[in-house]
Amino acid sequence: MVLPIRPKLSFKLMGLVLVPLVFQFMFIACLSYLYKQAEEVAIREAHAKNVIIKCNGIHDLFFNAITSLAGFTVSRSEEVGTKYFSIIKKVTQDLRTIEILISDNPQHGESFAQMQEACGEGISLLENYRRGAMQAGRTSTSFRVSDLSSGSAQLTLDRVLTTTRELVSEEQKVSDIAPTMQSNLREMILYFSVGGIIATVVLASSLMILIVRGIVTRVGVVMNNTKRIVSHEPLLPLVGGSDEITLLDKVFHDMADEIERVAKHKQELISMVSHDLRSPLMSVQVSLELIQSGAIGELQARMGKEVNAASRNVKRLIELINDLLDIEKMEAGRLDMHITKQQVLPLIESAIDSVSGTASKKGIFIQSPIFDVTIDCDHQRFVQVLVNLLSNSIKFSPENGEIGIEVEDCEKEVKIKVRDDGPGIEAEAIAKIFDRFQQAENKQDKNETNRAKKGTGLGLAICKAIVAGHDGEIGVDSEVGKGSTFWFTLPRRP
Numbered sequence: 495m496v497l498p499i500r501p502k503l504s505f506k507l508m509g510l511v512l513v514p515l516v517f518q519f520m521f522i523a524c525l526s527y528l529y530k531q532a533e534e535v536a537i538r539e540a541h542a543k544n545v546i547i548k549c550n551g552i553h554d555l556f557f558n559a560i561t562s563l564a565g566f567t568v569s570r571s572e573e574v575g576t577k578y579f580s581i582i583k584k585v586t587q588d589l590r591t592i593e594i595l596i597s598d599n600p601q602h603g604e605s606f607a608q609m610q611e612a613c614g615e616g617i618s619l620l621e622n623y624r625r626g627a628m629q630a631g632r633t634s635t636s637f638r639v640s641d642l643s644s645g646s647a648q649l650t651l652d653r654v655l656t657t658t659r660e661l662v663s664e665e666q667k668v669s670d671i672a673p674t675m676q677s678n679l680r681e682m683i684l685y686f687s688v689g690g691i692i693a694t695v696v697l698a699s700s701l702m703i704l705i706v707r708g709i710v711t712r713v714g715v716v717m718n719n720t721k722r723i724v725s726h727e728p729l730l731p732l733v734g735g736s737d738e739i740t741l742l743d744k745v746f747h748d749m750a751d752e753i754e755r756v757a758k759h760k761q762e763l764i765s766m767v768s769h770d771l772r773s774p775l776m777s778v779q780v781s782l783e784l785i786q787s788g789a790i791g792e793l794q795a796r797m798g799k800e801v802n803a804a805s806r807n808v809k810r811l812i813e814l815i816n817d818l819l820d821i822e823k824m825e826a827g828r829l830d831m832h833i834t835k836q837q838v839l840p841l842i843e844s845a846i847d848s849v850s851g852t853a854s855k856k857g858i859f860i861q862s863p864i865f866d867v868t869i870d871c872d873h874q875r876f877v878q879v880l881v882n883l884l885s886n887s888i889k890f891s892p893e894n895g896e897i898g899i900e901v902e903d904c905e906k907e908v909k910i911k912v913r914d915d916g917p918g919i920e921a922e923a924i925a926k927i928f929d930r931f932q933q934a935e936n937k938q939d940k941n942e943t944n945r946a947k948k949g950t951g952l953g954l955a956i957c958k959a960i961v962a963g964h965d966g967e968i969g970v971d972s973e974v975g976k977g978s979t980f981w982f983t984l985p986r987r988p
Contacts, residue, residue: 539672
């Protein structure tokens with residue numbers, strides 16, 4: 495049966511993998527965003543503190559520049575002049591640093607522009623005083639510190655102080671709010687992490703439930719149906735869905751229907767064999783026995799030989815039919831067992847009597863045990879097992895050989911052994927010798943004479959079924975060229 499390919503189960507399994515993976519990517523992306531925000535706040539806070547420090551330092555730099563310039567005008571010291579220029583250069587550098595630090599905040603642009611303008615005016619004022627002090631004919635006392643502290647110079651310095659304070663005030667707000675923002679972001683990261691873990695657990699649990707309900711449970715139904723097919727039990731209803739699991743279960747249901755149909759045909763065949771073949775063969779056998787006995791007339795020697803051959807063949811066909819019917823009953827569980835307490839020696843003697851004629855023709859001596867014990871068995875089935883084992887031993891034993899029967903009384907079971915001097919069985923054949931239609935075939939059995947000894951291959955299978963019905967075991971110990979010992983056990987019952 496060709497089934498359409500519907501890989502829906504693979505899509506489900508892919509979804510079970512991709513959904514948690516996508517969730518983890520989203521979770522990591524959100525955490526990364528929050529972490530980046532916290533890092534930006536920390537950087538902005540650091541910038542704000544640096545701006546505040548630089549702005550506060552600019553006023554001090556201007557005061558130091560004025561002091562250095564006054565000292566230079568008085569002393570004309572090159573060292574003092576160099577200090578003045580370094581201070582002015584430091585002011586310019588700090589302004590550039592502040593510009594860089596506030597570049598990511600356009601709101602501070604106007605305040606910085608005013609501060610930069612005030613600083614530029616202050617530097618120009620100081621430079622004018624310095625150039626005036628350097629003019630020829632001027633005395634050093636013409637430019638005093640008091641002159642720098644009054645008038646336009648004082649107004650310029652006040653403006654520098656005012657503009658720096660404005661920018662410091664704005665950056666101070668950023669610095670003050672940064673810890674709160676960082677604390678909020680840390681709480682968000684913490685809550686988001688805990689929430690992500692809880693969501694992951696819930697998602698994993700949900701997916702597990704989905705797997706159990708949608709896949710594992712349905713696979714369990716399919717596995718149960720496979721066992722039911724083997725045990726010939728009715729199958730569970732077809733699992734729902736349209737994926738590969740449903741298609742597989744559909745195959746098992748179709749298989750069960752086909753097995754049931756074949757079993758029905760088999761039963762019809764067995765019924766036909768039982769009623770339509772065995773009864774006529776029994777009639778033929780009775781007629782041949784009457785002819786053999788001379789009840790309907792004397793037979794010539796040649797006719798008697800042919801009648802005897804026909805009688806043997808009819809007997810073999812009847813035995814084959816009986817074996818097939820026994821196997822069918824065993825498989826259907828309809829092989830009745832009437833287990834009672836029995837003495838083992840009488841049963842063994844009965845089996846020996848059944849095969850004594852065949853054994854005598856080959857000159858084979860069957861040694862019966864002298865040890866008697868009580869066993870729990872079905873009288874008729876026990877004798878049937880022993881007869882089958884003895885018949886096999888006689889068939890494969892050499893002429894004038896010997897077959898021994900032993901009884902071992904163990905604590906929980908009784909063990910019966912049938913030992914012969916036949917060719918033995920190869921190791922690879924022992925594993926399947928008790929299967930239906932299976933017979934051991936050694937290298938010595940390739941000639942026509944030994945192949946003629948073969949039967950239907952059902953005798954040992956019947957023995958195994960009967961012993962199993964007694965809750966016992968059956969087996970064989972054999973070595974090629976040294977004979978075989980078939981054995982079976984019967985458990986003791988309270």
